Amino acid sequence: YRLAERCRELGIKTAVQVCKGGAEHSAARYLSSAGIGVKCKVITPRRDGMRGRLWDIQQATLELFREWTKEKDFAWPDLIYVSDDYAAMAAVVALGHLGVKVPDDVRLVVVSNRGHGPVACYSLACIENDVRSPGDIVSAAVLSFLESGTFPSAVRLEASFIPGESL
Numbered sequence: 001y002r003l004a005e006r007c008r009e010l011g012i013k014t015a016v017q018v019c020k021g022g023a024e025h026s027a028a029r030y031l032s033s034a035g036i037g038v039k040c041k042v043i044t045p046r047r048d049g050m051r052g053r054l055w056d057i058q059q060a061t062l063e064l065f066r067e068w069t070k071e072k073d074f075a076w077p078d079l080i081y082v083s084d085d086y087a088a089m090a091a092v093v094a095l096g097h098l099g100v101k102v103p104d105d106v107r108l109v110v111v112s113n114r115g116h117g118p119v120a121c122y123s124l125a126c127i128e129n130d131v132r133s134p135g136d137i138v139s140a141a142v143l144s145f146l147e148s149g150t151f152p153s154a155v156r157l158e159a160s161f162i163p164g165e166s167l
Contacts, residue, residue: 001030002161003027003030003031003081003109003125003127003161003167004030004031004033004034004036005034006161006163006167007031007034007036007079007167008034008035008036010107010167011078012036012078012079012107013036013037013078014036014037014038014039014077014078014079015028015031015036015037015038015039015077015078015079015080015081016038016039016040016041016077016079016080016081017031017038017039017040017041017080017081017082017083018040018041018043018061018064018080018081018082018083018084018087018091019040019041019042019043019082019083019084019087020042020043020044020045020057020083020084020087021042021043021044026083027081027083027127028040031079031081036078036079039077041064041068043057043060043061043063043064043084043087044060045057045059045060046060054086057084057086057087057090058086058087058089058090059090060087061082061086061087061090061091061094062090062093062094065090065091065094065095065098066094069098076100076105076106077106078106078107079106079107079108079109079167080095080106080107080108080109081108081109081110082108082109082110082111083111084111085110085111085112085113085116085117085118088110088111088112088117088118088124088126089117089118089119091108091110091118092108092110092118092119092120092124095108102120102122102166103122103165103166103167107125107166107167108124108125108166108167109124109125109126109127109166109167110124110125110126110127111126111127111128111129112124112126112127112128112129113128113129114128114129120166122164122165122166123164123165123166124164124165124166125161125162125163125164125165125166125167126161126162126164127160127161127162128160128161128162138155141155
């Protein structure tokens, strides 16, 4: 929700969320609740197994941008949010290839795993997952429970919002 608050502060009115099919439409809910009109563009990788899937996600993202920009009523939204780190890598490439200036033409937020995410010539705004952090939080809560007999009430596992130059 910090992302949605920041978008509201910046006056963002329209957003497109680029995601794989399934349960990855979660940011759309938060952006909508902040009064931002959100459309979802779903990428469809062609492979089911892991062999070649990551490359396939990137290719499907490039194809999505090619097809999207050919639509009759195409216009860049104020914000593009990409909810997969591999799709985000391809989105950065696609925007550069299309000559889109981030954040001047469109603002960009991506999902990134700490230490492994898209690279751009500007710092990317991102929702960053840290794979170690949840383990550290859960183990500290369990140790606290074992010592006190009461489980801590304020245990939260969530990704971090990092506002970079692209937002």
